[in-house]
């Protein structure tokens with residue numbers, strides 16, 4: 470009988486980070502992943518993820534992202550890898566919009582260094598940007614990007630070096646409480662543990678049918694573009710990450726030029742699927758058009774650029790777009806983690822630490838009360 474202190478189901482961003490922190494804490498842990506290492510079927514692939522401190526969604530995220538910054542740097546040092554580049558960020562929109570207003574709220578509440586820039590000031594400092602006159606930007610000097618494949622690899626390698634047992638291509642098929650612990654059945658065996666973490670991303674609702682979690686799986690397409698750089702540069706030294714509210718409540722975002730091209734995407738608005746298995750994985754030629762239309766008011770040369778590549782990725786959304794990190798309502802030995810809604814990656818290092826704490830001590834110093842399951846009173850999809 471194979472028995473562990475904790476089993477982690479799903480080794481994407483959240484599972485790999487939690488496994489790492491559990492293993493560093495000396496726990497006997499098993500990580501189970503249904504697919505190959507480095508697969509591209511979930512939510513944690515695609516070269517780049519935005520990290521920003523002045524969180525326009527809500528100030529409650531600021532202390533968590535501040536811890537995440539520290540832990541990404543620690544992970545870089547421990548694994549001698551480059552994971553995070555802080556080239557700054559522009560949060561762009563109308564002055565009374567959600568992005569500008571929310572960014573200023575977090576910046577003010579936490580006294581974070583920031584600058585409010587007019588359209589002309591943005592172009593002066595970052596020549597690729599040509600903002601329509603009615604737009605402004607808030608400059609977040611600590612924003613930048615993470616390299617998700619390297620982040621996940623660093624957590625997995627770190628966990629393995631700290632003696633975690635890791636099994637790829639071994640899906641969890643069933644689980645059940647077993648006294649105070651759990652019993653987990655996979656495609657090749659049965660395991661027991663005192664604690665269980667579900668960090669199964671878009672597959673969470675499937676594994677936790679008893680909870681009927683109100684999660685939806687949304688198809689997202691990212692594009693890698695090749696803008697004309699003869700007069701303006703998209704190099705990270707002079708081209709920050711950005712988020713732009715192009716119509717009220719709708720955001721597109723992007724990155725400087727990295728190895729695969731200049732990546733940009735529209736957030737949300739993708740096709741919804743009942744399960745990840747039904748997501749359309751191909752990308753049609755016309756799917757770039759909403760992104761081109763959105764970019765034309767801030768980055769005209771990028772809006773016209775040739776498409777080099779595209780890729781599909783999955784958002785797992787809650788109705789309010791806040792995360793789920795909470796114990797199973799019936800079984801306190803089981804922790805449920807679904808920090809996505811399109812903005813979870815940056816927090817993975819901190820949520821890994823928080824989730825490891827929750828699994829070992831039952832509590833955390835961070836306020837994660839907004840991530841409770843019982844905020845969905847019916848618990849129904």
Ligand SMILES: Cc1cc2nc3c(=O)[nH]c(=O)nc-3n(C[C@H](O)[C@H](O)[C@H](O)COP(=O)(O)OP(=O)(O)OC[C@H]3O[C@@H](n4cnc5c(N)ncnc54)[C@H](O)[C@@H]3O)c2cc1C
Pocket residue numbers: 478479480481482483484501502503504510511512513514515517518519520639640641642668669670671672673676689690691734782783784806807808809810811812813814815816
């Ligand atoms: C296009 C796109 C852009 C994004 N941009 C940003 C951004 O800029 N900044 C940001 O902070 N966030 C961003 N996000 C969100 C962020 O990437 C996600 O919040 C994060 O990756 C979620 O990680 P996860 O571990 O929950 O899910 P995943 O990484 O998908 O991991 C879940 C894992 O569980 C495994 N699994 C599922 N079922 C089983 C089973 N039965 N047995 C074993 N294993 C199983 C899956 O195979 C998968 O590997 C973006 C997401 C997408 C899709």
